[in-house]
Amino acid sequence: MNQTRKTKPKILAFLKEECGWSRGIRSVLNKYALNFEEKQVHIPENYQEMVMKSGQHLQPTLVLDDIVLPDISGIELESYLLSNKFIQEKIEQTDGIVIDSSCTPEEEALKTSDSVSVTMTKASLFR
Numbered sequence: 001m002n003q004t005r006k007t008k009p010k011i012l013a014f015l016k017e018e019c020g021w022s023r024g025i026r027s028v029l030n031k032y033a034l035n036f037e038e039k040q041v042h043i044p045e046n047y048q049e050m051v052m053k054s055g056q057h058l059q060p061t062l063v064l065d066d067i068v069l070p071d072i073s074g075i076e077l078e079s080y081l082l083s084n085k086f087i088q089e090k091i092e093q094t095d096g097i098v099i100d101s102s103c104t105p106e107e108e109a110l111k112t113s114d115s116v117s118v119t120m121t122k123a124s125l126f127r
Contacts (some may be wrong), residue, residue, distance in 0.1 A: 005085050011036035012063040014050040024074025024099035025060045031095070032087050036062075074099025 011029065015022035027122045029036050038106050039046040052063045058071035069080060078099065081087045093099060 006111065008034055009064040009086060013038050014041050014046060014054075014059050014061040015039070016041055016059060018103075019059070021073055022101040023097050024036075024101065025062065025072070025077055026078050027093070027097040027099055028074040028081070031093070033082065033090055034081075034086070036052050053071075073101075082108055 011034060013025060013029070015025060015038055017040055026038075035116075039049065041047045041050055050059065050061050051057060053063055054068045054070040056070050060072055062069040062072060062077065069077065072080075074097075078087075078090060082090060
């Protein structure tokens with residue numbers, strides 16, 4: 001008999017605000033109505049906490065109860081939740097978010113153009 005766990009896990013998610021991998025994690029957690037505490041890794045204290053808990057530097061990193069899932073994608077999280085009976089079956093992805101990908105090429109291009117713009121602005125300050 002395939003039963004779901006009676007209690008939902010306590011979830012701590014170390015994520016980036018704008019990141020395809022992080023969006024995938026949020027999407028999976030929301031799809032299964034799993035509450036989670038999110039800590040942004042661009043905040044130095046949160047980043048240090050992630051490194052201390054996981055022993056590594058990559059995100060997304062989740063802590064489910066006492067289990068650390070470092071550098072995980074949404075699709076890997078969904079498989080973990082299913083195989084460890086946190087969910088009973090996979091639900092179709094309906095929010096349009098890709099759960100197994102980094103930023104889209106368009107987002108990467110924007111990051112590059114933003115970076116160039118910031119660099120040019122800084123350079124013009126020192127003329």
